[in-house]
Amino acid sequence: MPGIREVAAYAGVGVGTVSRALNKTGYVSRETKEKIDEAVKALNYHPNELARNLYRNRSGMIGVVVPDLENPFFAKFLKYTEIELYKQGYRAVVCNTVEISSRVEELIGLMNQNVLDGLIVGVDPPENVNLKTIRKPVVSLDRNWGEKIPVVTSDNEKGGRLVAEQIVKAGCKRVLVFESRPRMKNPFESRGKEVKKALEENHVSIIRAEVEWNLLSYEYYMQAVEKYLSIFDSVDAVFAGDMIAAAALAVAQRKNIRVPEKLKIMGFDGLDIAKLTSPVLTTIRQDVPQMARRCVEALIQLLEGEKDVPLLQVCDVVLDKGGTI
Amino acid sequence: MPGIREVAAYAGVGVGTVSRALNKTGYVSRETKEKIDEAVKALNYHPNELARNLYRNRSGMIGVVVPDLENPFFAKFLKYTEIELYKQGYRAVVCNTVEISSRVEELIGLMNQNVLDGLIVGVDPPENVNLKTIRKPVVSLDRNWGEKIPVVTSDNEKGGRLVAEQIVKAGCKRVLVFESRPRMKNPFESRGKEVKKALEENHVSIIRAEVEWNLLSYEYYMQAVEKYLSIFDSVDAVFAGDMIAAAALAVAQRKNIRVPEKLKIMGFDGLDIAKLTSPVLTTIRQDVPQMARRCVEALIQLLEGEKDVPLLQVCDVVLDKGGTI
DNA sequence: ATGAAAGCGCTAACAT
DNA sequence: ATGTTAGCGCTTTCAT
Numbered sequence: 001m002p003g004i005r006e007v008a009a010y011a012g013v014g015v016g017t018v019s020r021a022l023n024k025t026g027y028v029s030r031e032t033k034e035k036i037d038e039a040v041k042a043l044n045y046h047p048n049e050l051a052r053n054l055y056r057n058r059s060g061m062i063g064v065v066v067p068d069l070e071n072p073f074f075a076k077f078l079k080y081t082e083i084e085l086y087k088q089g090y091r092a093v094v095c096n097t098v099e100i101s102s103r104v105e106e107l108i109g110l111m112n113q114n115v116l117d118g119l120i121v122g123v124d125p126p127e128n129v130n131l132k133t134i135r136k137p138v139v140s141l142d143r144n145w146g147e148k149i150p151v152v153t154s155d156n157e158k159g160g161r162l163v164a165e166q167i168v169k170a171g172c173k174r175v176l177v178f179e180s181r182p183r184m185k186n187p188f189e190s191r192g193k194e195v196k197k198a199l200e201e202n203h204v205s206i207i208r209a210e211v212e213w214n215l216l217s218y219e220y221y222m223q224a225v226e227k228y229l230s231i232f233d234s235v236d237a238v239f240a241g242d243m244i245a246a247a248a249l250a251v252a253q254r255k256n257i258r259v260p261e262k263l264k265i266m267g268f269d270g271l272d273i274a275k276l277t278s279p280v281l282t283t284i285r286q287d288v289p290q291m292a293r294r295c296v297e298a299l300i301q302l303l304e305g306e307k308d309v310p311l312l313q314v315c316d317v318v319l320d321k322g323g324t325i
Numbered sequence: 326m327p328g329i330r331e332v333a334a335y336a337g338v339g340v341g342t343v344s345r346a347l348n349k350t351g352y353v354s355r356e357t358k359e360k361i362d363e364a365v366k367a368l369n370y371h372p373n374e375l376a377r378n379l380y381r382n383r384s385g386m387i388g389v390v391v392p393d394l395e396n397p398f399f400a401k402f403l404k405y406t407e408i409e410l411y412k413q414g415y416r417a418v419v420c421n422t423v424e425i426s427s428r429v430e431e432l433i434g435l436m437n438q439n440v441l442d443g444l445i446v447g448v449d450p451p452e453n454v455n456l457k458t459i460r461k462p463v464v465s466l467d468r469n470w471g472e473k474i475p476v477v478t479s480d481n482e483k484g485g486r487l488v489a490e491q492i493v494k495a496g497c498k499r500v501l502v503f504e505s506r507p508r509m510k511n512p513f514e515s516r517g518k519e520v521k522k523a524l525e526e527n528h529v530s531i532i533r534a535e536v537e538w539n540l541l542s543y544e545y546y547m548q549a550v551e552k553y554l555s556i557f558d559s560v561d562a563v564f565a566g567d568m569i570a571a572a573a574l575a576v577a578q579r580k581n582i583r584v585p586e587k588l589k590i591m592g593f594d595g596l597d598i599a600k601l602t603s604p605v606l607t608t609i610r611q612d613v614p615q616m617a618r619r620c621v622e623a624l625i626q627l628l629e630g631e632k633d634v635p636l637l638q639v640c641d642v643v644l645d646k647g648g649t650i
Numbered sequence: 651a652t653g654a655a656a657g658c659g660c661t662a663a664c665a666t
Numbered sequence: 667a668t669g670t671t672a673g674c675g676c677t678t679t680c681a682t
């Protein structure tokens with residue numbers, strides 16, 4: 001592979017001139033420019049980005065960390081994040097932690113080694129990591145990574161209220177709520193709180209079903225739903241994330257529990273995939289493309305050294321009325 | 326950020342010694358090693374991978390190109406590909422082309438610029454690209470990228486036979502087959518051929534429904550299914566990829582067509598997501614983790630300069646019996 | 651407008 | 667066993 005030196009030699013000019021011509025920085029005469037273009041074509045020259053990276057001390061790579069790509073929410077988030085990063089001239093290096101917390105630390109290490117220019121995280125910070133050792137920009141989706149790290153989240157309060165509203169309006173009295181164990185006071189946990197508050201005000205009783213937020217597999221969902229729906233067979237409504245809600249619908253149908261007549265189901269997320277059910281899942285739709293865009297925008301601002309990057313951005317949610325409630 | 330020079334100075338040794346000590350290459354005495362470790366800790370030194378990359382002329386980055394991450398098949402493929410790449414010490418740079426064919430060319434360009442060490446592609450090659458200009462390893466999932474590019478695929482013939490077997494055994498007479506327009510003689514297209522051959526032998530008539538393989542959205546699926554199921558309302562079976570099959574199930578249920586009594590449905594892919602239906606979708610399951618592993622293994626072999634990398638690897642498929650046929 | 655030369659931070663060959 | 671030095675391929679002063 002030819003280098004800039006070969007191009008310079010072939011064109012009969014100096015390397016500096018070639019560099020300026022190719023990067024359109026500084027003055028280059030018409031004819032020299034042409035000779036250089038010719039040389040580039042003749043030698044099939046491609047500038048080595050690695051050398052550029054070393055000089056500029058940037059890689060153009062952004063790490064995107066999610067728990068599990070088999071969860072459609074995170075796949076969708078990654079999709080739009082990659083598109084936004086591409087628009088901004090960056091590439092997305094993906095990492096699904098699949099419960100290996102050391103992988104997050106590894107990614108932080110890659111930032112220190114200049115392999116990554118920044119990080120977008122959709123997972124909790126590992127417990128044994130000192131957030132102060134992070135020297136490059138980080139933006140978080142829905143997770144609390146500490147004071148300095150900007151967070152992008154949905155309007156979970158509104159979402160929670162909409163959920164409660166639907167449940168109350170439908171006349172339900174005993175609701176099974178699937179929830180993760182509260183950990184890091186993450187923003188998304190507030191939707192559960194909001195739901196409970198509003199339901200209690202309306203004298204609807206709540207049964208909490210605790211699920212591991214980082215276990216996102218189909219088997220786990222089905223098993224959890226089977227279990228709780230057997231134990232608490234007197235509930236008249238279920239509230240959960242879309243995937244668990246869809247699992248609940250499937251389980252109910254297999255048990256010949258009619259939805260929505262005997263059991264009402266509310267989801268949260270608004271994933272297309274959950275619309276493949278029949279009846280269609282009623283759910284609160286998060287604006288994933290917007291969340292992705294805001295994450296990337298905040299990160300770019302940090303990369304460009306802007307000072308007043310918003311530390312909390314809340315994206316709107318809407319009710320997607322289906323047939324399960 | 327301190328460099329290797331600062332570390333050397335702090336430890337009172339030369340930079341070469343520091344490099345050898347840190348990389349465990351060459352001899353370093355106990356005490357020098359200790360001094361260096363101390364300096365590293367004191368200065369909080371992190372070796373700059375960018376400089377290493379330049380020297381070694383490798384980035385450790387592998388591009389993974391898929392059409393759309395919102396399609397669960399590709400999300401799952403990326404998940405396992407990322408895990409396998411990680412095990413081999415590489416990072417996955419993701420690209421969902423979302424119908425922008427120039428993005429594939431861009432990724433090929435990144436290989437020439439040494440940003441990527443190789444490529445794993447799950448999309449068709451762009452028409453205006455000269456495959457001979459590709460100078461770094463490429464491995465393909467289910468797509469024909471030319472003579473030299475190793476392909477990993479499923480046993481589509483077996484899958485096709487299993488599908489036909491189920492349909493015949495169920496006594497169906499008119500089958501609606503959703504298929505992409507054959508383009509590049511891609512391996513996966515052979516499953517349709519196999520199905521048709523076996524069905525014709527058994528005097529089952531076939532109606533082809535042509536869908537765009539690169540349109541993978543929920544709306545498109547539902548719309549396509551609605552359309553074809555309305556036009557051809559006398560069919561007694563449907564065969565399609567899991568997502569379209571699931572859409573067909575949902576549409577049928579909304580039309581009060583009982584599945585499997587009045588309409589039988591066969592899927593292909595074996596995605597967990599399609600198991601959230603009721604009845605559970607009967608489908609042919611591809612071994613996605615194995616496909617991902619084989620792609621990565623083949624790529625690593627190419628990167629290491631091995632000569633006899635298998636040009637075609639066929640992964641087994643199995644019938645996942647559900648309740649839709 | 652252009653060439654020469656000094657790095658970017660590291661590795662490895664060569665001395666000692 | 668360890669220090670010195672010459673690159674890796676590019677960008678960017680600094681002269682001219």
